[in-house]
Amino acid sequence: MAAPTTRVVRDDLRVLFDAAVHAVSAEVTMLRALPLATHGRTVVVAVGKAAAAMMAVAQARSPKPLEGVIVTRYGHLPPEGTSWPGVEVIEAGHPYPDERSVAAATKVLDIAHGLDAGDRLLLLLSGGGSALLAAPAAGLTLDDKQGVTRALLQSGATIAEINCVRKHLSAIKGGRLAVAAGAAQVTTWIISDVPGDDPSFVSSGPTVADTTSLAEARDIIAEYGVQTSPQIAAILADPANETPAADSLGLAGVETRVIARARDALVAAASQAGEFGYQVMDLGDQLQAEARHLGASHAALARRLAKDGTPRAILSGGETTVTVVNKTGRGGRNLEYLLGLAIALDGAPKISALACDTDGIDGTEDAAGAVVTPDTLIRAAALGLDARAHLDRNNAYDFFEKLGDLVVTGPTLTNVNDFRAILIEGDRA
Template sequence: MQPHDPRALLRAMFDAAVAAAQPALCVPRHLPAVPKGRLLVIGAGKASAAMARAVEDHWQGELSGLVVTRHGYAVPCRRIEIVEAAHPVPDAAGETASRRLLQFVRGLTADDLVLCLVSGGGSSLLPLALPGLGLGDEQALNRALLASGASITEMNCVRRHLSAIKGGRLAAACHPARVINLLLSDVPGDDPIDIASGPTVPDPTTCADALGLLRRYKIDVPARALELLESGEGESLKAGDPRLPPIETRFIATPQKALEAAATVARAAGWPTYILGDAIEGEARDVAKTLAGIALQVARRDQPFPRPCVLLSGGETTVTVRGGGRGGRNVEFLLSLGLALDGEPGIHALAGDTDGVDGQEEIAGAVLAPDTLARAWALGLRPRECLDDNDGHGFFEALGDSVVTGPTLTNVNDFRAIVIGGSSTGAP
């Protein structure tokens, strides 16, 4: 990679962010001491199978386990069973896996240890509704939440209070065995309750909170769901609940660490680099307008940072779906950014999901260049109409500017980088 090649720099930074969160690198140093009793390994998430493999490769004693991951994200393990299920809309395989996990941890003793491997995507991979609701209800709720514009924190609050496994319920099933959580964070703020909707941690939010969110976003749910929330029957487990076992939580990778890895790459290539935040939320197209304003101020006035420089950010934006396009919050961000920059010379950008899947597409994200809009118009594309139709994937794919990684086997949320050169060529 040459320092003057913005596109190569963008991809090198993205690859470094993903590499920094690889379970093989992060898991071993967080493994606990061998317990007096049994070690059971459980988990859920897009990175959970790779995490399980890292445990197997570095554990000195006996173990057994059951972990559920996304279709296509399985990693061969010898002693830990890996089950695949659907994401982002749950399926019957995930429901069966959830029931099996609850059964798997029954009958333990205080000498036993449950090592829980949790990463992003676990909410969809652990669908098990409270009595009176079924898988179809959870599927419909997930679709409605994904299209509502609710933040990941808000979505997970609702999920926890209608689930028989989330909101600390899986931890309660492990009692009296100790539980150690190894978390690979994909959420703004790194709150354990929001990673896979907190199956093995206590939850301070309430049924009333979940009910308020359903009303705020005008999400229709079955009468039974309302009954569970209004009566408090769906209440999650709180700190100090005697049903919970001893719980210890360790973060093995976070969005901030991934951004720092990317910054190291950029600085080594001669680019001053600034991390704007690892927990930026909001509508993707609105976040893009804000970051475009900052980038233009840098490019035109050398404020608040002088050119050349790189601006990095992470977090999880949302998309309120109004069109019929292929979606993707990172490509929606990037298309909105391109429209706001309007071909400003010397500014390039990349936005991608570190798990390799932006929305429901097997595409991580895309890259943006000063000539992106001009090339689109030359192909007969209408960028504004593509944005209005939530079709960022269709737009960037037509230009050959999609970023495709395949399953990365990790997930530390969204990665955004804006490279602002010192000249119209983008060179520092």
């Protein structure tokens, strides 16, 4: 069935994104029955970009008020605010930790240390927690953590590689929060933002046993040529800083459940695309590559598929990387993906695309992502914008901002990472 001629493809793209985000919202994915302690207290620690929404659903579904703490990125609270007695709210830095991140980690560790046997720690975890909970290992400063985080994020390292290093420089990550909870029950519900959905890598797995090692962390630092302080080098060389083993101090008994993932978002978008009349090609939710290169590759695929005139939706998820050469550039991985795609499409007719981060923020700017249409490069040239120069200087945000093609949603209060959709209009009926 051909896609209806009256539908604006740009609108279709936005509807697909909205369907994807809704499918992984806390309201849809949070379990109905909360694991409450039978003899003691249940304390809820909600951490990440979805923290406030997850806490709200937990409170609504609990038979009694819950105490605890919300730790989220600045600006990622619902417009109506939060007002639960016994719940502290801490907003902190992301993607780089700040002093509030340290205060948040201290608060959460204090909560865990204060639990007794028969109590339960319910951790509601989503992406962003690696920066939001910063407890530098003994001998490290916040400046040390900020520096290595910035260098890794700009190096092109994958999120798994970055979090491997983070876990070995922390007093809370890599299962250490579960250790701090002692004999208390620990339950973790996760909205996953990492390719593969390994819970040990979501927010660096504060309650999940780590499968990486100090040696791997050192190799990552060396592979990407990251310059570290002598203190960081010393920490990574000290066997005492290896993350806790799975069978140590109760970690083996921790209950962990991934409740939402990028796959769920793609399934919802595919269903919607089918209703619109597009034949769906799902490339998977674990794509990892340099953003601009993946964009060029997807452009070649779209051009090839467009030849038969069939309306198609090419969907994908995952987390690309960006190697930053211009430290003052503005943009994120989704914008670089789109600019690489637009250049490779070179105005190919009837092909449009959207790429957005499901948390509503791509990189450090205020946009979730942007849209590319067949006339993107023509409109850019009319404004004197050189697409290649903007990409080379990591200035994709400025490019799409001047075109008026940014997608600005504000924080969505969920996060399963990147969502990409390419629509081929095909031959209209």
